[in-house]
Amino acid sequence: MSKSLKNDLFEQFARIGKALSSGKRLQMLEYLAQGERSVDALSRMTGLSVANTSQHLQQLRQAGLASARKDGLYVYYRLSGNGVVRLLAALHAVGEEHLAEVECLVRLYFETKDSLEPVPGRELLQRAKAGVVTVLDVRPREEYAAGHIRGAINVPLGELAKRLHEIPDDKEIVAYCRGPYCLLAFDAVAQLRRKGRKARRLEGGFPEWKSAGLPVESA
Amino acid sequence: MSKSLKNDLFEQFARIGKALSSGKRLQMLEYLAQGERSVDALSRMTGLSVANTSQHLQQLRQAGLASARKDGLYVYYRLSGNGVVRLLAALHAVGEEHLAEVECLVRLYFETKDSLEPVPGRELLQRAKAGVVTVLDVRPREEYAAGHIRGAINVPLGELAKRLHEIPDDKEIVAYCRGPYCLLAFDAVAQLRRKGRKARRLEGGFPEWKSAGLPVESA
DNA sequence: ATAGTATTCAACTTATTACTTGAATAGTTT
């Protein structure tokens, strides 16, 4: 096998690795995993300057992870395919499996590990059909509107305490958010349990659910 | 929710991305995917200085992608788990899907497009039953032992040149490895063709074969 | 012990990358 050709191939794959080598870019990818976002919106979400955000996004695009669409004054970026979601999931899995620091951080926040036990997607689907669970989307309103699990109700994390009464208290609650390492759902579960509710977290999050072909709807 | 905690989490995942951001390190990972290797061996395979190789390996270890075992004078590195193989596969998948350059290089490597054409599983099964193909497993010995396609012979990629005489030269060879984006079988096909053999690659790899319910056996 | 080998460490140089700033481009609104 030609050495230089193989080298070139690895260098190409390394471009993708480079794109994944910044925490800010991973954060952007996580936001993009929810749906398309303008540069401006991402800049506000990440707290980076607009120019800097734009540059990061271009790196993601050059690595083939994101693509862009211009509509009027805005440029909307999105993930370029489900392969990217799978890549991010694999990254999270390795982090969880092998980086002590990741586990440490998660525990620091949630105290015990078994309280994190997630509900697999297909199990949730069955139990939702049977009407024995309430599916709770704790993401911000816009993200819910852009697409959510069919039948889920939306109570953004910040409003959870105030709007607790809107959630039926006779069923188990399954909360979800942006993905396995988006911490919104963890937080929601912790809050709900503190109020005496029976709550668990969906394994993965909305992007995983969607890319598994499970039923979604948008408002 | 603590913003800094979330940030820290993304920074941890970015450490893995950093490890994947160098072509040399990806090359090392690919070699390690074939089995454990000493620093010295990897240094020779990659053409890097020993000190440099050692430093790269330590980065891989710190990112949780590789781990090391000392035996006498040598330190043997290996991938730290199957999650890493999946991560690399996802990386390859995204590369092939979204980077035009990758497709270009792969074609350049195989010259014509149809020579890339993989053999579908069921076609292989029929032709294997008819006895007109040799099924070649180019994964490391341990993986073959853990389970392989029924009737396949195992010649790990690294031993292919030496053990070419063990492979019948009157039949077409169909090589397979870990999955659609594992590069072992590509490499094997290229090597075999250079030796004048008629060789193709199985579509997918062992996991896909197995989960399709096709016949497997373990040694 | 001594010599020899594999690996790692530490200091250094050079190349990349992150982020900022100010200006340029492209599209919208008045």
Place this chain on the structure above:
DNA sequence: AAACTATTCAAGTAATAAGTTGAATACTAT
């Protein structure tokens, strides 16, 4: 057309990474 907005470009600085070199460590064999 003029004013305004979102985005990108270009140039610069500060931080980080890659690779080299020579020495230190750890183990083996004589």
